[in-house]
Amino acid sequence: MSNPRVRIRNVQHDRVNFVLEGVDIGFANSLRRVVMADIPTVAIDIVEIETNTTVLADEFIAHRLGMIPLISTNCDEGMRYTRDCTCLSNCKYCSVVLYLDVSCQEGGTMDITSDHLQVVGYNSGYRFTSGPAYSDPASDGGEELSKRGDGFGNPVGKDDDSVPPVLITKIRKGQGLKLKCVARKGIAKEHAKWSPCSAVSFEYDPHNKLRHTSYWFESDERAEWPLSENAKEEEPPRDDMPFDFNAKPEKFYFEVETTGALSPKEVIMKVTTNSG
Amino acid sequence: MNAINRYELFVLEDGEKPVEIIEDTKIPNAVTIKIFKQDHTLASMVRSELLATPCVLFAGYKVPHPLEPAFVLKIQTDGSQPPVQVLENVCTSLIATFSKLADQFKREFSARELDIQVEEDPYGPVGTNSTSGAGVWGAGNRRDYLDF
Ligand SMILES: [Zn+2]
Numbered sequence: 203m204s205n206p207r208v209r210i211r212n213v214q215h216d217r218v219n220f221v222l223e224g225v226d227i228g229f230a231n232s233l234r235r236v237v238m239a240d241i242p243t244v245a246i247d248i249v250e251i252e253t254n255t256t257v258l259a260d261e262f263i264a265h266r267l268g269m270i271p272l273i274s275t276n277c278d279e280g281m282r283y284t285r286d287c288t289c290l291s292n293c294k295y296c297s298v299v300l301y302l303d304v305s306c307q308e309g310g311t312m313d314i315t316s317d318h319l320q321v322v323g324y325n326s327g328y329r330f331t332s333g334p335a336y337s338d339p340a341s342d343g344g345e346e347l348s349k350r351g352d353g354f355g356n357p358v359g360k361d362d363d364s365v366p367p368v369l370i371t372k373i374r375k376g377q378g379l380k381l382k383c384v385a386r387k388g389i390a391k392e393h394a395k396w397s398p399c400s401a402v403s404f405e406y407d408p409h410n411k412l413r414h415t416s417y418w419f420e421s422d423e424r425a426e427w428p429l430s431e432n433a434k435e436e437e438p439p440r441d442d443m444p445f446d447f448n449a450k451p452e453k454f455y456f457e458v459e460t461t462g463a464l465s466p467k468e469v470i471m472k473v474t475t476n477s478g
Numbered sequence: 479m480n481a482i483n484r485y486e487l488f489v490l491e492d493g494e495k496p497v498e499i500i501e502d503t504k505i506p507n508a509v510t511i512k513i514f515k516q517d518h519t520l521a522s523m524v525r526s527e528l529l530a531t532p533c534v535l536f537a538g539y540k541v542p543h544p545l546e547p548a549f550v551l552k553i554q555t556d557g558s559q560p561p562v563q564v565l566e567n568v569c570t571s572l573i574a575t576f577s578k579l580a581d582q583f584k585r586e587f588s589a590r591e592l593d594i595q596v597e598e599d600p601y602g603p604v605g606t607n608s609t610s611g612a613g614v615w616g617a618g619n620r621r622d623y624l625d626f
Contacts, residue, residue: 203571208582213590220586225575228526233579235519285485391517392484467587474580 204229217459218466221435223452227406230454234404236473239390241398243274243463244281244298244355248384255377256314263371267383268395270316270368271358271461272298275351278472281387282346294324295346298355298385302370305378314379315367316357355385358462365462398464406451408433413445487547490515499562508536508554509561517541521549527568533558 205224212219222230249264256263287296300319306312359365373379390397407414408430419426432455460466490496494514502508513520521539528537536554553561 204575206575206579206582208579208586210583210586210590213587225579226526226530228522229572229575232519232523240519283485285483285489388485389488391488470583471580471587474576474583 213466216462216466217457218470219455219457222454222456225454227451227454230406230451231404233473234402234456237458237469238397238399238402241464241469241472242277242281242283242387242389243396243398244272244277244385244387245393245395245463246270246272246300246383247386247388248292250382250384251380252382253378253380256371256373256379257377258371263379263381266368266370267319267381268393270319270370271463272385273351273353273356273358274398274463275354275465275468276349277354277387277464280346280350280354282344283388284386292384292386295344296386299324300355300383300385301381302383303378303380304373305380306373306375309375312373314370314373316370317360317367318370319357319360319383321355398460398469399458400461401457401459403455403457403459405430405432405455406453407436408455409436409439411439411446412449412451414451488515488517502552502554505554507557507561508552511551511553511562511565512548513551514548516549517547518549521551523572524551524565524568527572528553528564531564531568534564 204226206229207223208220209223210218210220222233246267249260249267251260251263254260254263258266282296284292284296287293289296292299299322301322302314302318302320304312304314304318353360357368359367371379388396410417417423417427435453435455458466458469460469464472496514496516498512498514500510500512502510518541521541525537525539528534533555534553535556536552539549539551541549551565553565555561555564559567
């Protein structure tokens with residue numbers, strides 16, 4: 203059994219940078235893969251378009267909507283997968299419904315952004331089309347709803363001026379977009395839009411002592427391949443040092459950057475407590 | 479319409495066995511194990527832990543076909559322990575490693591919790607035009623390269 207050691211170098215609201223030691227490379231790489239593709243979040247999965255007079259095609263907009271990060275705090279426990287739910291298509295336990303209804307009346311260009319998406323409760327009586335008001339489809343009640351965090355299902359950064367919204371499309375006078383989205387729980391193995399991470403950097407052996415890679419160079423390898431910041435953490439090799447063919451990578455440098463759907467802390471804690 | 483559900487890539491079907499054990503008849507103390515609905519994430523981790531076990535002579539895995547969500551793991555031991563037993567031990571030890579890792583992260587995060595609050599303006603300047611305070615996406619200033 204290995205004894206992992208972790209040192210966090212930096213935490214911010216959307217990223218965490220840490221050094222992992224005491225495990226082998228297979229373990230470290232699996233940790234990277236789990237962070238990227240095994241943590242459930244909510245993302246728009248079904249889009250019903252009522253009006254689209256924008257310049258973009260329906261499927262183009264549907265795809266863009268899917269990529270918008272939605273707040274997914276405690277999604278793992280706060281929501282069911284639709285495939286495990288007792289409902290027929292979707293219900294409040296396995297989905298979040300969002301509406302968007304924007305039209306441009308004045309001259310000039312108008313942006314439709316993720317800020318225009320509005321989460322609507324299942325029993326709010328909101329009318330999408332001329333049909334009956336939306337009501338809760340039959341499904342068994344559960345604890346899920348109470349476990350969800352604040353603003354669950356809302357686009358990340360909505361009602362926060364310091365966070366730029368995601369641009370969906372631009373419209374001019376007379377154009378409009380009206381649609382309904384069903385957001386569901388999923389993981390990034392199904393579609394990358396469910397990944398809680400926008401980038402995960404992973405590095406080991408910054409001096410290439412283990413020769414796991416060979417650098418292409420014009421004339422001077424050292425000058426053309428500047429060392430990364432992580433190289434400061436390790437002893438640089440002496441030029442007369444013989445190659446140690448038994449050496450193994452020992453320190454792994456991670457930076458996990460999230461989309462905002464989950465906090466970096468939640469992502470890391472979910473990985474380490476659930477993957478067993 | 480006839481597409482299979484995307485989640486069938488990683489969710490076991492009703493009644494589907496997660497593992498299939500095929501004893502090797504030609505090599506002593508060897509076994510081939512097929513693990514369904516799992517990929518390199520589990521396979522590579524298990525293999526590297528097996529290779530770190532002294533009684534293991536051989537451990538390797540392959541994904542026989544990229545469209546079939548399963549991998550095959552081959553283990554040979556020196557005979558001091560049956561390969562299936564070794565695999566079981568390795569899995570238990572991996573789970574233990576993960577819980578140790580969780581403790582490490584928990585401690586590090588709680589030590590770091592304050593740093594987040596001290597940090598000024600976590601989002602940094604938004605866009606290039608931050609003189610108005612709200613940045614390019616703030617109300618009133620929504621010009622970009624297409625609006626000239
Ligand atoms: Zn449901």
